[in-house]
Amino acid sequence: xxxxxxxxxxxxxxxxxxxxxxxxxxxxxxxxxxxxxxxxxxxxxxxxxxxxxxxxxxxxxxxxxxxxxxxxxxxxxxxxxxxxxxxxxxxxxxxxxxxxxxxxxxxxxxxxxxxxxxxxxxxxxxxxxxxxxxxxxxxxxxxxxxxxxxxxxxxxxxxxxxxxxxxxxxxxxxxxxxxxxxxxxxxxxxxxxxxxxxxxxxxxxxxxxxxxxxxxxxxxxxxxxxxxxxxxxxxxxxxxxxxxxxxxxxxxxxxxxxxxxxxxxxxxxxxxxxxxxxxxxxxxxxxxxxxxxxxxxxxxxxxxxxxxxxxxxxxxxxxxxxxxxxxxxxxxxxxxxxxxxxxxxxxxxxxxxxxxxxxxxxxxxxxxxxxxxxxxxxxxxxxxxxxxxxxxx
Amino acid sequence: xxxxxxxxxxxxxxxxxxxxxxxxxxxxxxxxxxxxxxxxxxxxxxxxxxxxxxxxxxxxxxxxxxxxxxxxxxxxxxxxxxxxxxxxxxxxxxxxxxxxxxxxxxxxxxxxxxxxxxxxxxxxxxxxxxxxxxxxxxxxxxxxxxxxxxxxxxxxxxxxxxxxxxxxxxxxxxxxxxxxxxxxxxxxxxxxxxxxxxxxxxxxxxxxxxxxxxxxxxxxxxxxxxxxxxxxxxxxxxxxxxxxxxxxxxxxxxxxxxxxxxxxxxxxxxxxxxxxxxxxxxxxxxxxxxxxxxxxxxxxxxxxxxxxxxxxxxxx
Numbered sequence: 001x002x003x004x005x006x007x008x009x010x011x012x013x014x015x016x017x018x019x020x021x022x023x024x025x026x027x028x029x030x031x032x033x034x035x036x037x038x039x040x041x042x043x044x045x046x047x048x049x050x051x052x053x054x055x056x057x058x059x060x061x062x063x064x065x066x067x068x069x070x071x072x073x074x075x076x077x078x079x080x081x082x083x084x085x086x087x088x089x090x091x092x093x094x095x096x097x098x099x100x101x102x103x104x105x106x107x108x109x110x111x112x113x114x115x116x117x118x119x120x121x122x123x124x125x126x127x128x129x130x131x132x133x134x135x136x137x138x139x140x141x142x143x144x145x146x147x148x149x150x151x152x153x154x155x156x157x158x159x160x161x162x163x164x165x166x167x168x169x170x171x172x173x174x175x176x177x178x179x180x181x182x183x184x185x186x187x188x189x190x191x192x193x194x195x196x197x198x199x200x201x202x203x204x205x206x207x208x209x210x211x212x213x214x215x216x217x218x219x220x221x222x223x224x225x226x227x228x229x230x231x232x233x234x235x236x237x238x239x240x241x242x243x244x245x246x247x248x249x250x251x252x253x254x255x256x257x258x259x260x261x262x263x264x265x266x267x268x269x270x271x272x273x274x275x276x277x278x279x280x281x282x283x284x285x286x287x288x289x290x291x292x293x294x295x296x297x298x299x300x301x302x303x304x305x306x307x308x309x310x311x312x313x314x315x316x317x318x319x320x321x322x323x324x325x326x327x328x329x330x331x332x333x334x335x336x337x338x339x340x341x342x343x344x345x346x347x348x349x350x351x352x353x354x355x356x357x358x359x360x361x362x363x364x365x366x367x368x369x370x371x372x373x374x375x376x377x378x379x380x381x382x383x384x385x386x387x388x389x390x391x392x393x
Numbered sequence: 394x395x396x397x398x399x400x401x402x403x404x405x406x407x408x409x410x411x412x413x414x415x416x417x418x419x420x421x422x423x424x425x426x427x428x429x430x431x432x433x434x435x436x437x438x439x440x441x442x443x444x445x446x447x448x449x450x451x452x453x454x455x456x457x458x459x460x461x462x463x464x465x466x467x468x469x470x471x472x473x474x475x476x477x478x479x480x481x482x483x484x485x486x487x488x489x490x491x492x493x494x495x496x497x498x499x500x501x502x503x504x505x506x507x508x509x510x511x512x513x514x515x516x517x518x519x520x521x522x523x524x525x526x527x528x529x530x531x532x533x534x535x536x537x538x539x540x541x542x543x544x545x546x547x548x549x550x551x552x553x554x555x556x557x558x559x560x561x562x563x564x565x566x567x568x569x570x571x572x573x574x575x576x577x578x579x580x581x582x583x584x585x586x587x588x589x590x591x592x593x594x595x596x597x598x599x600x601x602x603x604x605x606x607x608x609x610x611x612x613x614x615x616x617x618x619x620x621x622x623x624x625x626x627x628x629x630x631x632x633x634x635x636x637x638x639x640x641x642x643x644x645x646x647x648x649x650x651x652x653x654x655x656x657x658x659x660x661x662x663x664x665x666x667x668x669x670x671x672x673x674x675x676x677x678x679x680x681x682x683x684x685x686x687x688x689x690x691x692x693x694x695x696x697x698x699x700x701x702x703x704x705x706x707x708x709x
Contacts, residue, residue, distance in 0.1 A: 226400055233647035234665060234684045235408075238677065241669035242411035324531050328651055331533065332666055350537065351655070357544035366534055374529040 045309060048386040055382020061375035069184040070145070076178035077156045077164060079140035080341050084163060084173040086112075090123045092168040092176075092361050095133070105133045107164050120358075131162045168361035170349060179341055180365050186253065186342035188372065191322035194260035195315050201261065202268025203311060207303055209269065210276030211295065217273070224266045232263055236325060240334040249340045256335050260322050268314050275307045309387035317380035320373040327369055343369050394689055398682075402460070405681045406453045409674045415445050416469040419671045443469060456675060460682070466675030470668065475679045479664065483683055486653070486660040490645040490687075492576060493584035494638065501588045502627075505595025510622060512600060520592065527589035532648040535582045536655035579656055583648045587641045594637055598630040632703045639695030643688050650684070 049055060068075060093107040109129030113122050137156040143149045157164050167176040209220040227235075239259045243252055279285060285302050293301075304311075329335030330344025331351070338345060343365040349355065350362040417439045440446045444455065456466050465475035508517045556571050602608065603626050611621045653662030661680050668677035700706050 226397060226404065228643075229397055229401055229685055229689060230681075231643045231646040231650070231684050231688055233650050234661075234681055237650075237665060237669055238405070238408045238681055239411075241672075241677075242408055244413055320529070328531070328533055332651070332654060334666075334669070347537070353540055353544045356537075356541045360541055360545055363537060363541055366537065369534065370530055373531075374526070377525065377529050 045386045049382055052382040052385060054378045055386075058375040058378030058382065061371065062379060065184065065188060065372055065375070068181065069188045072181040072185055073142040074144060074150075074152070075154050076175070076181040077139065077153050077166075078175040078178045079142055080174060080179050080182050082140050082174060082178075084169070087123070087163065087165070087169050087173045088121065088171060089359050090165050090169045090173075091359075093125065093165055095166060099130060099132070106130050107133065107166075109162055129162070131157050131159075131164065133164055134158055167364050168359070170359075170362060176346075176361060176364060179346055180343070180368055183341040183343050183346055183365065184368065186336055186340060187323055187326060187344070187369070190253070190257055190260065190326040190336075190342070191319045193254075193257040194264060194322040194326075195318050197257060197261035198264030198268055198318065199311065199315055202265035203272060203304065205265065206269030206272030207276050207299055207307070210273035211280060211299060211303065220269065220273075224270060227263060227266050230263075232325070233328065235263065236260070236329055237332065237334055240329050245337075249337065252337060253340065256326060256329065260325055264318055264322065267318065268311070271310065271314060272307055275310060276303055279303055279306055309383075313380060313384045313387050316376060316383050320376040320380075323369070323372060323376075394693070398686060398689065401685045402457055402678075402682055403453070405678050405685075406449075406456065409669075409672075409678045409681070410449060410452075412672055415440070416443065416672050416674065417445060420469075443467075456678065460679075465679040468668070468673055468676040470671050470673040470676065475676050478676065479661065479680060479683070482659050482661045482664055482680075483687075485658065486646065486649045486662075487687065489576060489579060489583060489649045489652075489658070489660060490642070492580040493587070493645055493648075494641075496580050496584040497587045497591055497641075500584075501591035501595060502631075505592045506599060506622065506627060508592065508596040509599035509603065521596075524589035524592045527585045528593075530586075532583055532586065533651045533655050535585060536579075536652050539578060539582055540656065576658075579652055579658055582656075583645065583652055586648070587644065590641070591634060591637065594634060595630060598633055599626055602626045602630050632699065635695055635699045635702060638698075639692045642691035642695070646684055646687055646691075 073079070087110065090110055093110070095105055095107055097103060097105050099106050107125075109126035109131055111124050111126035113124065114120070115122050133155050134157065135155055136152050137158060138151050139153045139156050141149065141151040155164075163175075165175050165177070167180065169175055170179070205220055209217045236259060239262065240256060243255045243259075247255065279302075285298060288298050288302055326335055326342065327344035327347065330337075330342050331347045333348060336342040336345055346362070346365045350359075350365075355362060417436050420439065421436060437446070444452060447455075459466055463476065465479070467473075468475050468478055471478055504520055508520055511517050555568070555575065599622075603622075608621060608626055611625050612618075616625075649660045650662035650665065652658065653660030654666055657663065661684065665677060665680045667673070668680065
């Protein structure tokens with residue numbers, strides 16, 4: 001047995017080692033043993049989860065990402081509407097930390113030359129000009145959380161004529177980093193709302209279908225089969241093409257979340273139905289039924305809490321898929337549309353092979369998407385392992 | 394299966410008739426862009442010509458009855474009958490999906506077996522991590538990265554399925570090789586996610602089975618380890634993979650659709666996107682219906698395969 005396996009076995013469940021101690025203490029059950037015996041299911045799940053380093057890192061990254069989305073306007077050096085037409089397709093500026101022996105982050109100025117061979121504008125760092133980066137500078141006005149009007153940004157340059165573009169600019173001279181940060185607000189919340197809607201539909205329909213059975217169950221299962229007989233991307237494409245183009249952005253946004261949850265709920269409903277079918281035979285549910293509890297009580301007090309850990313796991317694992325689906329749809333021009341910004345909208349500009357070869361920094365949203373999805377997957381995997389704290393693997 | 398397909402066709406028709414616009418509106422918008430205006434009367438005439446002024450159930454009935462006779466309707470955009478228009482795209486979609494599936498099995502099986510027999514070795518950890526990465530990065534992002542690499546480092550034109558001049562050439566070995574060369578990278582990109590999934594499942598299954606008693610018996614009999622693993626354990630561990638294969642078919646079709654758009658390969662993707670945007674309803678509807686049919690046939694094939702490989706499984 002390898003070291004890691006033996007460690008797992010000894011740690012696997014505090015409940016199991018209690019009887020041995022209780023044997024020793026036989027007559028007097030010590031208070032510590034008593035307390036250990038009382039460790040709740042959620043505490044066990046928590047302990048198991050904390051042992052999984054990948055899941056912890058994933059969870060931390062996700063919290064950071066959502067904080068990033070919350071404070072996007074503050075973190076972004078410019079607003080997304082800020083078009084600087086003298087700086088189109090500026091490549092990312094390298095950031096330098098030490099200037100004249102002191103720590104003072106700076107970038108070089110931007111020098112414009114026209115390449116004679118194809119008359120293309122080429123921006124190169126102007127090493128003679130040092131542009132210091134300051135913290136908490138005043139810039140474009142915005143409202144923090146949509147409430148507090150302010151114009152303070154985390155970093156930027158003191159002089160408006162010497163801007164800083166850490167990830168370059170796009171074809172309209174907008175700062176790519178700012179757009180990614182602001183785009184995260186939509187990309188990360190579309191999944192959240194989509195999953196929430198799927199949870200509501202999926203939980204209610206799935207639990208009811210497993211609990212009541214009969215004709216209702218039959219119909220629900222056929223509907224799920226029907227929806228699942230579609231390949232997802234073509235179905236999503238068809239549904240989002242049906243969203244009227246003249247809808248205001250906010251309505252389109254909710255339309256997209258509805259479309260995402262249209263397929264999403266089927267997974268949850270299927271899984272919960274199976275769980276509930278098994279749980280319905282459990283003695284405590286039967287007892288509750290015999291004691292005269294009505295079905296609403298049984299569903300909301302027994303069945304849903306018993307499947308809660310399962311629901312959370314499925315939700316976490318469904319989130320990255322929703323984020324990816326939104327990205328794919330917006331990328332195809334069927335999802336979120338400008339003036340709204342999401343990661344998919346940003347990638348849409350990187351579709352053209354000409355653009356990719358000349359302005360590869362437009363692909364930088366890919367990095368953020370990959371990190372977010374990876375983090376969600378690690379977190380979901382960790383939660384899945386932890387949700388059954390008695391399993392050995 | 395047939396009833397599901399029938400209900401699916403109704404759902405598809407509902408989806409493609411959901412937009413408030415129809416193809417005539419698209420035409421008018423295009424005409425407006427080029428400066429000419431269209432009057433109400435000619436719009437009505439066009440609607441009548443295309444049958445768009447009929448009630449919805451008549452439109453649906455015509456389409457579905459035509460479908461049963463092998464007539465898939467008429468594409469307004471391309472001014473052609475839908476059938477010949479999409480047949481090549483359907484074949485390429487199928488070809489790409491099948492090649493990806495072969496790639497997945499050829500790569501995933503040996504890696505999965507290695508990971509299980511060398512559990513917790515460094516290579517096992519590395520492969521597991523790469524697998525996780527492959528699972529997290531979706532096809533179209535890999536496609537974009539591939540586009541970027543070829544464009545940036547090799548300055549190669551990509552897209553399409555044939556080298557210039559090969560497209561119209563009659564079928565020959567050279568043409569088939571050319572097609573294969575163009576498809577190999579899309580195949581790998583499309584198959585990577587599924588490969589990662591198969592590796593994980595294979596590793597888990599094989600680990601379970603290697604701990605069972607009949608394996609210990611086989612070892613106790615003095616069989617060589619290669620025989621124990623390959624003939625005894627893998628033979629049993631492979632069954633769940635076949636049902637997973639059935640579950641991967643929707644992903645493959647989805648992936649082939651979007652990858653076709655990203656890498657400009659003539660799968661159903663580019664055609665579907667255009668048809669949806671322009672409300673070319675019969676074209677979009679037929680493509681959607683065929684993608685559903687492909688998925689169902691794939692699942693059926695997986696079921697048959699499973700029953701063939703595992704004699705314990707019998708369907709009523």
